[in-house]
Amino acid sequence: MRGYLKDWYFRLNGRDMSRLYNNIEQSDGTYKTIFKCVLLCATLLLTASFAHAQDATPTTAPVPVLAYLQGDGTHCSTAVISSVDGLTQQPFELPVVSGCMSPVWSPDGAYLAIYYPGMMLIEAETGEITVLNDLSAGTVVDTAVWSAQGGYLAWHEQGGGDGANPTWNVLDVEAGTVETVSDLGEVDIAPDSIELLRSENGGLYLVASGQAPLNVPLPEALDCTSSLALFGNQFVCHDGNDLVLVDMESGTLLNLTNTPTVQETNGQWSPDGGQIVYQTYEPNTLKTWINTIRPDGTNGLQLTLPDGDAYDVRPRWSPDGTMIAFQRHSGPKGLMTEVFVIRADGSGEFKVGDGLEAVWQPMG
Numbered sequence: 001m002r003g004y005l006k007d008w009y010f011r012l013n014g015r016d017m018s019r020l021y022n023n024i025e026q027s028d029g030t031y032k033t034i035f036k037c038v039l040l041c042a043t044l045l046l047t048a049s050f051a052h053a054q055d056a057t058p059t060t061a062p063v064p065v066l067a068y069l070q071g072d073g074t075h076c077s078t079a080v081i082s083s084v085d086g087l088t089q090q091p092f093e094l095p096v097v098s099g100c101m102s103p104v105w106s107p108d109g110a111y112l113a114i115y116y117p118g119m120m121l122i123e124a125e126t127g128e129i130t131v132l133n134d135l136s137a138g139t140v141v142d143t144a145v146w147s148a149q150g151g152y153l154a155w156h157e158q159g160g161g162d163g164a165n166p167t168w169n170v171l172d173v174e175a176g177t178v179e180t181v182s183d184l185g186e187v188d189i190a191p192d193s194i195e196l197l198r199s200e201n202g203g204l205y206l207v208a209s210g211q212a213p214l215n216v217p218l219p220e221a222l223d224c225t226s227s228l229a230l231f232g233n234q235f236v237c238h239d240g241n242d243l244v245l246v247d248m249e250s251g252t253l254l255n256l257t258n259t260p261t262v263q264e265t266n267g268q269w270s271p272d273g274g275q276i277v278y279q280t281y282e283p284n285t286l287k288t289w290i291n292t293i294r295p296d297g298t299n300g301l302q303l304t305l306p307d308g309d310a311y312d313v314r315p316r317w318s319p320d321g322t323m324i325a326f327q328r329h330s331g332p333k334g335l336m337t338e339v340f341v342i343r344a345d346g347s348g349e350f351k352v353g354d355g356l357e358a359v360w361q362p363m364g
Contacts, residue, residue: 062363063088064318066325067103067112068339068355076100079114081124081361084323084341086352092122095131101142102314102357107150109362111173115141119155119169124361132171132178133157229267229276234295236267236276243267243278245295256297264291266314270321275344277303277315277324290315290326292344303346309334314356317344319363327356 064084069076070091076098082089096118104113112122117140119132133139133155143156153171170179229236233248236256243264245254256276257264267278276295280302281288288311290303303324304312310330317324321344328338337356342349352358 064320064323064363065109065361066339066341066352066358067105067361068353068358069098069100069103069114070355071098071100073100073335073337073356076356079103079112079122080353080355081112081122082353084318084352085350089353090127092127092129094120095129096120096135100357103359104144104146105359105361106146106153106173107148107362110150111153112361113144113146113153113155115144115155117141119144119157121153121171133169229269231269231273236269236278238263238265238267243276243293245276254295254297256293256295257300268315268317270317270344271319272321274321275299277317279313279315279326287311288313290324290342292324301346303342304340304349306330312340314358316358316360318360325352325358325360327358 065081066084067079067081070078070080077094079092079094079098080089081092094114098114098118098120099116101114101116104115105111106113110124112124114120114122118135119141121130121132122128123130132153133141139157139159141155141157145154146152147154151173153173154168155171157167157169159165159167167180171177172179234245235248236243236245238244239255241260241263242258243256245256246252247254257280259280261282261284263281263283264278265281267276269276274294275292277290277292279288280291286309287306289305290312291300292303293300303315304326306312306328308330310328311334312326312328314327315324316326318341323341323343325339325341328340330336330338337354339352339355339358340349341352
């Protein structure tokens, strides 16, 4: 009996199944009945199991996507949408040569906005490119931001080629209409609200839709109007050499790095607010590398250490907070630019492609 069961277990297919059945037929009456019942039950169970396995669709996590520009660092004529592994890349020739400013994804990842001097919009699915502003008047777009829900795209435009008449223009994506509004200065959209943090004339202001700007009180002698990054009621910025965190409710300030011999800039919050990534520049060696730190100033970690004359800048978190994209410069005068990705723990560094100003597509 054990031999029959072993044969059934390992050879339940075609010719072996037929041979097993013949062996059962030659058994005595008691064993014959038992074997037939066992074989019938096993066949039904295995058939159901195989059918379930065939019907089950394997689930795989979506491959993260990056967008970046290609050019000489001053003039960029191509935008690339690429899988993070670099295996799937789609280049787009831009109708207006860009000044290589960082592209901006819509919150749902459906559109990629590219600006300076023009304002262009790429529909990710179709590749259709639309030029939104009139370049004949010599206007220059220097900033672009999306509303929190992605229904509106705003860009800051200076007219006449001399910086005159600066205005904000707002595109209603669904309606396709553009409205000109008053100048608001530099802005950064908070990830969890509709508020904007902007700098103007040395001060910081919080702007909510339809409300007058609210002055954000800053500690005395704090110059914190660059590298703005807002998360909830806190923001980080560059103050002289150090990276500083300001709590807008309490007005307290925390020097995160406190390193007088190097300069920390370009602070960016992780999606969960648990870490801040930034770049460090050492004037004596002209080296720049990528670091992370917690908002309380602990657990500082150096992620990259470029070789030779190379230097790393512009760190950007992936939507799930597990990876960081950055830009590596190398070669004469740092003109060779490459997009790299590294895990948040500093492991697994790899190259995505040749380019600059990499930004992650939001994962819907």
